[in-house]
Amino acid sequence: xxxxxxxLQAIWxxxxxxxxxxxxxFVVGTPVAWWLAQTSSRWKGPIxxxxxxxxxxxxxxxxxxxxxxxxxxxxxxxxxxxxGIGLLPFTFWGLVIASVFYSFPFMVQPVQNAFxxxxxxxxxxxxxxxxxxxxxxxxxxxxxxxxxxxxAGILTFAHTVGExxxxxxxGGNIPDLTRVVSVQIYDHVEAMEYADAHRLSAVMVAFxxxxxxxxxxxxxxxxxxx
Amino acid sequence: MDTIAARFQLNWPGFQLDVDLNLxxxxxxxxxxxxxxxxxxxxxxxxxxxxxxxxFLSFKGEIWQDATTWVPTYRRPLGYxxxxxxxxxxxxxxxxxxxxxxxxxxxxxxxxxxxxxxLGIGHLxxxxxxxxxxxxxxxxxxxxxxAVNPRILLMDEPLAALDLKRKQEILPYLERLHDLLEIPVLxxxxxxxxxxxxxxxxVVMDGGLVQASGALMxxxxxxxxxxxxxxxxxxxxxxxxxxRDAQWQLARVDFAGGSxxxxxxxxxxxxxxxxxxxxxxxxxxxxxxxxxxxxNLLSGKVDAIxxxxxxGLALVRVQIGEAVLLARVTKRSAAALGIALGQQIWVQVKSxxxxx
Numbered sequence: 001x002x003x004x005x006x007x008l009q010a011i012w013x014x015x016x017x018x019x020x021x022x023x024x025x026f027v028v029g030t031p032v033a034w035w036l037a038q039t040s041s042r043w044k045g046p047i048x049x050x051x052x053x054x055x056x057x058x059x060x061x062x063x064x065x066x067x068x069x070x071x072x073x074x075x076x077x078x079x080x081x082x083x084g085i086g087l088l089p090f091t092f093w094g095l096v097i098a099s100v101f102y103s104f105p106f107m108v109q110p111v112q113n114a115f116x117x118x119x120x121x122x123x124x125x126x127x128x129x130x131x132x133x134x135x136x137x138x139x140x141x142x143x144x145x146x147x148x149x150x151x152a153g154i155l156t157f158a159h160t161v162g163e164x165x166x167x168x169x170x171g172g173n174i175p176d177l178t179r180v181v182s183v184q185i186y187d188h189v190e191a192m193e194y195a196d197a198h199r200l201s202a203v204m205v206a207f208x209x210x211x212x213x214x215x216x217x218x219x220x221x222x223x224x225x226x
Numbered sequence: 227m228d229t230i231a232a233r234f235q236l237n238w239p240g241f242q243l244d245v246d247l248n249l250x251x252x253x254x255x256x257x258x259x260x261x262x263x264x265x266x267x268x269x270x271x272x273x274x275x276x277x278x279x280x281x282f283l284s285f286k287g288e289i290w291q292d293a294t295t296w297v298p299t300y301r302r303p304l305g306y307x308x309x310x311x312x313x314x315x316x317x318x319x320x321x322x323x324x325x326x327x328x329x330x331x332x333x334x335x336x337x338x339x340x341x342x343x344x345l346g347i348g349h350l351x352x353x354x355x356x357x358x359x360x361x362x363x364x365x366x367x368x369x370x371x372x373a374v375n376p377r378i379l380l381m382d383e384p385l386a387a388l389d390l391k392r393k394q395e396i397l398p399y400l401e402r403l404h405d406l407l408e409i410p411v412l413x414x415x416x417x418x419x420x421x422x423x424x425x426x427x428x429v430v431m432d433g434g435l436v437q438a439s440g441a442l443m444x445x446x447x448x449x450x451x452x453x454x455x456x457x458x459x460x461x462x463x464x465x466x467x468x469x470r471d472a473q474w475q476l477a478r479v480d481f482a483g484g485s486x487x488x489x490x491x492x493x494x495x496x497x498x499x500x501x502x503x504x505x506x507x508x509x510x511x512x513x514x515x516x517x518x519x520x521x522n523l524l525s526g527k528v529d530a531i532x533x534x535x536x537x538g539l540a541l542v543r544v545q546i547g548e549a550v551l552l553a554r555v556t557k558r559s560a561a562a563l564g565i566a567l568g569q570q571i572w573v574q575v576k577s578x579x580x581x582x
Contacts, residue, residue, distance in 0.1 A: 127299035128273060
């Protein structure tokens with residue numbers, strides 16, 4: 001076998017993580033993006049800044065605070081303990097939650113841009129055609145914003161696949177639970193298994209390149225059509 | 227209870243709107259004014275697309291807005307045509323037409339056929355909006371607004387974004403609407419020819435205020451607040467094509483006070499037309515003129531005299547039968563002729579514009 005079973009396990013775990021995080025962010029990020037695109041509230045600036053924070057913060061900083069929050073004496077930790085779930089750090093779902101925060105701007109910003117590009121006119125037209133705001137959102141806004149959603153989904157997925165610092169802080173390095181590809185590569189390097197590290201790294205490079213290529217080719221084609 | 231009562235006040239930076247209107251519940255009402263006069267904002271307030279606090283709107287006795295009521299746009303039984311057709315780009319023409327149709331009560335649904343036929347878009351149904359010309363798009367936009375079987379049609383400068391040729395393409399459809407629709411139409415426009423052709427009722431706006439509101443023909447003939455459609459004072463008459471002179475290529479149209487000759491544009495006998503007569507094309511004489519190139523000589527009675535914009539000019543209103551014409555004359559001529567109220571006078575009309 002070209003890749004070891006540990007490597008395959010890490011790849012499968014990574015894809016699962018990225019898939020779940022992307023799915024969650026479609027649901028959670030869309031309302032936030034909608035609010036940001038529509039509001040003229042003075043909270044728009046601060047909220048936009050908070051959404052964008054993961055873009056500039058070192059992942060270790062984000063991971064550190066999330067670790068504190070989800071830890072035994074943190075608010076989230078106490079809440080999850082009270083619910084009987086136990087503590088989230090060093091579990092797969094802890095990793096999912098951390099990744100949702102980490103990838104938040106990658107979902108929200110492209111979707112928000114797509115919403116803003118649509119403008120208010122189609123919403124007004126729909127209102128004059130008897131569509132309630134919710135109806136309008138699903139029958140006009142979502143179809144018109146579909147390209148933005150595709151971009152956001154691809155970016156979110158790819159970004160989650162590529163994370164490392166947050167995983168290390170929150171997830172540690174537990175096989176089949178939190179050991180994602182980036183951590184597995186780190187392990188290989190630590191253990192001086194450079195050939196293994198090479199193979200897995202090459203897979204990551206190929207994957208990332210393919211994703212970005214697909215995105216740009218598709219965006220380019222979309223521009224030519226309009 | 228058959229009218230539309232609208233009271234709105236808005237105070238935005240650099241823009242104000244202050245209107246208190248009672249509009250007829252049938253026919254075409256033109257909201258006429260320059261850009262920035264508030265006519266579009268007024269229309270948007272009526273549609274509920276703009277929310278004027280402390281506004282009031284009742285539509286034929288139904289309250290759409292008052293201190294405690296706010297009916298959102300999507301619950302108002304209206305059709306709205308935007309300046310740019312604003313078709314949904316992700317739907318075909320048929321999809322656009324059906325969008326509103328699907329959302330009204332089944333009992334109110336009428337077949338799309340009538341709207342499709344009225345606007346001549348049957349051959350376009352399968353197309354995407356991006357593959358339509360500007361004129362076709364706007365026709366679809368109008369049909370889409372009619373498809374919801376509205377109780378009032380609001381049109382925001384539906385022709386303004388189109389070039390002259392496209393305008394000419396759509397105007398006949400609008401005239402058919404005018405003749406066939408039983409619902410009131412509010413038509414925002416800054417184009418005098420559209421208003422003269424389509425409107426029954428005229429609301430003139432300026433700086434967010436209503437300058438005049440009344441029946442088109444009476445309002446245009448007012449001298450106390452001279453209302454101009456565009457550059458020139460003038461009146462619009464209802465008339466019928468009564469005779470066509472093949473030898474001289476002329477057509478005679480009869481109106482409630484007499485008849486006028488005009489170039490024959492191929493209109494059928496008996497066809498109903500509107501005639502626009504500008505004050506600058508009308509001159510006055512105290513005696514019947516024998517040797518003149520002017521074909522249209524009418525006799526009437528001076529009904530009102532007012533200053534025109536230039537201090538050297540006066541506007542004279544002459545009652546001819548049941549109709550009135552406005553004449554622009556110099557004050558010097560008026561003095562020389564001794565024009566006075568109640569005087570019998572000859573009216574010479576040099577040029578008239580026939581509108582189907």
